[in-house]
Amino acid sequence: MNGGLEWVELTVFAALFVLVTVLGFVAARWKAGNTLDHLDEWGLGGRKFGSWITWFLVGGDLYTAYTFVAVPALVFGAGALGFYALPYTVVLYPIVFLPLVRMWSVSRVHGYVTPADFVRGRYGSRILALLIALTGIVATMPYIALQLVGLEAVLRTMGLNGSGLLGHLPLFIAFLILALYTYQSGLRAPALIAFVKDALIYVVILVAVFYLPAKFGGWSSIFDRSAELLAQPGANGNPKGSIVLSATNQLQYATLALGSALALFLYPHSLTGILASKGRRVIKRNMVALPAYSLLLGLLALLGYVALVAGVKPITNEATGRADSNTIVPELFNQQFPSWFAGIAFAAIGIGALVPAAIMSIAAANLWTRNIYKEYLKKDASPAQEAKQAKLASLVVKFGAVAFIVFVDPQFSIDLQLIGGVMILQTLPAVAIALYTRWFHVWGLVAGWVVGMGWGLYLLYTIPNPAANKAHFGGSALTLDKISLFGWHPFAGSSTQIYVGAVAVVANLVVAVVVTLIARRARVFNGTDQTDPDDYHVDENSDRLKPVASH
Template identity: 80%
Template sequence: MNTGQWTELGVFVVLFLAVTVLGFIASRWLAGTTLDHLDEWGLGGRKFGSWVTWFLVGGDLYTAYTFVAVPALIFGAGATGFFALPYTVILYPLAFLPLLRLWSVSRMRGYVTPADFVRGRYGSPTLALLIAITGIVATMPYIALQLAGLEAVLRTIGLNGTGLLGHLPLFVAFLILAVYTYQSGLRAPALIAFVKDSLIYLVILVAVIYLPVRFGGWGHIFDTSAAALAKPGPTGSAKGSILLTQNNQLQYATLALGSALALFLYPHSVTGILASRGRNVIKKNMVALPAYSLLLGLLALLGYVALAAGTKPIVNQATGRGDSNTIIPALFGTQFPAWFAGIAFAAIGIGALVPAAIMSIAAANLWTRNIYKEYLRRAATPAQEARQAKLASLVVKFGAVLFIVAIDPQYSIDLQLIGGVVILQTLPAVVIPLYTRWLHRWGLIAGWVVGMAWGIYLLYLIPNPATNHAHFGGSALALGKLSLFGWHPFGSSQMQVYVGILALVANLVVTVVVSALARRSKVFNGTDDTDPGDYHVDESTPNLRPVAAVP
């Protein structure tokens, strides 16, 4: 490590230790009567107001995906990476009304997870189990994406060893995260999110003002990027383009739509919403959260700045290949003074830890409520549930560490997009029943099975020549590879599509067909524990279920 890297490491460590202290202090912030209840440990007492929710949900949704993965994709492929902008624009209008209804029924009935709602709506532990397992599985690669962002920072600072020792700083960081999350629950990432977002806004505003001036303005940056992307990549064709091409326009559109539909299906997104105090808090946040999309757009442009600056990815000593996730950290490290680069690295690192904490809590809630209590210990007390959730959050965190140690994707954003294919299969069971019970539980189960099986099969077909992966190399498939019982409806077309949308369509078709047959045959559709009025309650509703109530 050189002198500058020591300075960067020093600033990074100081800020990291500061948020660690905040993580432990958080257990006494907005404290309830006890943390031995999932309402308190896993949902922060369901009392977060507008500002806390804005920072919490923003810190939850705009993650290392935003700060590392999107600019890295734009650096490597060009315009395709900007799909993240339209998806965050259409996301909030799509999610606005369903989230209000989900908050209300969950607040009235004491639901902690989306699977709790499905269990109550259909009286089906099997369907709830499938939703819970799906949420946990989809969350793991998303947590791994946060780890990829943190490791990119550590490599840039100079902590870039080989083998397991090369991952040691990552293990240490997540050990600290695990301890204060275990103690403080959701309050820890909620409090730290204030620091994380303040640092991110500071760093990005400085970067988008200073760097374009340094490299001749945006016109020169775009021209240089276009020339760099036109050069041949590993497959012999152009690496990308600053404009969409005929082959990736459909991919762009389906990625944007699929990602928008998927984001608030993730357990961690629902956790941030259910922790809100009331419907007005959610309404204000659906209006204010698009401000983060402006930040995302500015940050995404830094991928082109890195091309203009001639930034090179840092070689991962464990694999011998360049790590595309290091592009933005490397840009900051070479273009800013060491002390400011250290602040930027801390912002990215903390930006990875906050959502990772929320994700592990959400996955732990699913395990505890919908697997442990449902199948292993029905008589579990609230204190036993909370203890089980704390332990499960530790397992999830270290499982994600092992996940990132074992996998080396070309673009870390693929981890999130692959997870999106999985979580999209819960949409028919979680969103549509908020409005109607026409869909039959056996139809929902059949649709989930078909959508999940086909989605995973399509992912299996996708290669990645850059990393010599024959399968699971990404989330976009050429239409020419689609086959229906040997029939190729699109011939040899190279136009690509996001496979999550294809799997969801198959899911919906099967769900509707099987539901129609089951209803025609008058097959019992389970018992609905909810009432129509449950979907409209607010914090001022009389006789509202007390927070942390003992059943």
């Protein structure tokens, strides 16, 4: 701890945190079914959320606390490249509109709870389903840890910036409370809390984007001054950034936006929110309405330029001794607004960490329970035993993320999340494409996963970050000149950059196609498809739906 505690901000933050804690426990009785001892009820909220609840739940799930602090921090440090998050959330919804309604239908007919459940039913392959489950769990873990990074940035700004275990005490308390009410209430807890979180976020950002520009001479002045500041040389002698893209990073920007859009849909927690909705019409309405969050994100990203012009400096993390760039927006609010309003803003970001962390831990727990525990450890597990296992697994996942932040450099969790995005993208053929066609052979999908995963991780390993003094895993931008195909460099001499995930998933698809053609010619058995073409079109009023919480 340090002596500079912001008591007004802490008081407002604590009061709102207590409010959402009460809501978290009350949620167990909100829209409750006959029992919470079933994954349909505990892990998917009874599969009966309507349009408004789903909108807040999915929005709270996809637009996380880390997004709210990291995107403007990236704009603050690099300029235009930080806006990649805006087009990717814009293109996301048209791309995933049809796959999501198909996933909802087939999951409701067969009682699928996870994407790995669908893969198991579609291909009858335990191995492929296991790969999808493990990928989802491993990719989700650092994502949960990043929510803690966002929460700690807020706590640090309010003066809770100690070193050692005592410095992490507020984080321990917050996540202990989160663990308890998620254990009791399941998905209903973050669904109910998301209403408070999103209301606070909208109020704070709308006030900020109208008040702050007026204080600094308007947006025209802010853009002009930001361009000057970003053009100044950084540690490597090159410009720090630019408010427009350069010739070398335009391809990276486009592939990062598209790759991130596809990856976001494939994350287990994204599908959890969709499977919890009560019908296809709810999903369609949400795909139309969710871009409102993208508008919010765009306005928030602009605050990175405001912080640049305001001369905001990141707070030093006492645990690592390095400046924490994620404190840029919290520190901007701390300097430019009254303490009571800054406290509301910090509560919005802090609660914004709890909602996605809860959903992510539930999604990871569902994967463990359905696709590892029940599949390999206890085949005859009852629904109540499944629910118990999922509750325990969600605790392990949460506290594993806390331990990661405490004992490992938080910057490394950011790098791991970067790796997680490349990893989850490798499930695209087996999950998303399989919703439309079963042309790929199961062994083609397995081989494609192995190649895409292996090459993607290798390419990430080869990327340095001299500014951070890192020789490996320094970013996701790969120079085309570095791409080598068995010693052949097809883009030798090119300084254009591309997103590693795009390269890896193309390799995945190419290998999957080649192995599929070979397997088909050799007439290798392609597993048994338990689904029917009509399963992908049923709606909530169909008598073919599997009853919720049935055995």
